Amino acid sequence: MPESAIVKYLCGKLGSTNREELVANLDFGDVSTVNEIISNRDRFANAHYNGEKRLIAKTALRLCRRLVCAGPGCSSLHLCKTYLYGECQFVPGRRAKCSFSHDLHSEHNARLLRTHGLEDLDKKEICVLLLQNDMALLPDVCFDYNNTGCRDGCKRIHICEQYLRRNCCCSRAHDFYEPQPFEMLQKSRIPNDLMASMKQLYINKKVLSSIEHKAKQAGQANQVPGTVGAMDGAMGGVGGAGGAFAIGGAGALRGGGGGMRRPPRGKAGTFI
Numbered sequence: 001m002p003e004s005a006i007v008k009y010l011c012g013k014l015g016s017t018n019r020e021e022l023v024a025n026l027d028f029g030d031v032s033t034v035n036e037i038i039s040n041r042d043r044f045a046n047a048h049y050n051g052e053k054r055l056i057a058k059t060a061l062r063l064c065r066r067l068v069c070a071g072p073g074c075s076s077l078h079l080c081k082t083y084l085y086g087e088c089q090f091v092p093g094r095r096a097k098c099s100f101s102h103d104l105h106s107e108h109n110a111r112l113l114r115t116h117g118l119e120d121l122d123k124k125e126i127c128v129l130l131l132q133n134d135m136a137l138l139p140d141v142c143f144d145y146n147n148t149g150c151r152d153g154c155k156r157i158h159i160c161e162q163y164l165r166r167n168c169c170c171s172r173a174h175d176f177y178e179p180q181p182f183e184m185l186q187k188s189r190i191p192n193d194l195m196a197s198m199k200q201l202y203i204n205k206k207v208l209s210s211i212e213h214k215a216k217q218a219g220q221a222n223q224v225p226g227t228v229g230a231m232d233g234a235m236g237g238v239g240g241a242g243g244a245f246a247i248g249g250a251g252a253l254r255g256g257g258g259g260m261r262r263p264p265r266g267k268a269g270t271f272i
């Protein structure tokens with residue numbers, strides 16, 4: 001099914017890709033077919049940032065947070081988070097036994113993957129998809145750190161929000177390997193081989209959380225036909241300087257809003 005193929009493709013590209021390139025990719029069908037497929041707002045989100053139109057993979061699937069879950073009625077994946085990210089050191093039979101499932105294709109999980117049209121994705125692709133969609137997985141970027149300043153012991157991540165949007169040379173952290181971001185990500189069990197993907201995954205997460213937030217505020221306005229452009233808007237955040245991310249449903253890709261700052265030519269691909 002082309003829709004699943006596009007989701008799989010996006011996950012292989014760290015969860016998002018240049019929208020125009022994807023539409024021009026004949027592997028997924030002609031332009032009108034692809035445009036129709038990616039108009040499904042349950043599975044795709046459009047973003048316009050850093051001078052580029054991006055298509056981001058969405059899912060409603062989440063990881064179950066319960067150590068002991070009632071089971072059949074649960075609509076979330078039953079999977080060890082550490083195993084999802086890579087390898088869980090507590091492999092059953094070795095050391096202490098991990099309390100969580102390491103079976104992505106258990107009956108419960110396989111049913112959910114089919115329900116969400118994700119049965120063709122491998123563990124790595126599902127990991128990317130969940131990291132940017134399940135807001136409980138990656139620690140949030142600290143608002144205080146980006147504004148008035150924060151203190152030691154904060155559980156949010158101290159990284160410059162401007163850096164996620166465009167090149168920045170302020171005094172805040174611009175590297176996920178800086179001590180505080182690195183420690184927070186280690187505590188969240190992000191393995192080293194995912195560290196290089198953090199910037200793009202955080203951008204995708206930020207765009208998707210903004211869409212979710214706006215949808216709640218607008219009373220699910222994004223579900224109503226004829227509201228093209230209604231979701232366009234700026235990312236909340238640093239000092240009201242939002243606007244670097246303009247978001248919208250398919251077909252609603254506009255000029256990026258008033259706050260949009262187009263970077264110099266040649267730098268549009270900074271975030272790819």
Ligand SMILES: [Zn+2]
Nearest residue numbers: 064069074076
């Ligand atoms: Zn559960």
Ligand SMILES: [Zn+2]
Nearest residue numbers: 080083088098
């Ligand atoms: Zn485990």
Ligand SMILES: [Zn+2]
Nearest residue numbers: 142145150154
């Ligand atoms: Zn903080």
Ligand SMILES: [Zn+2]
Nearest residue numbers: 160162168170
């Ligand atoms: Zn900065």
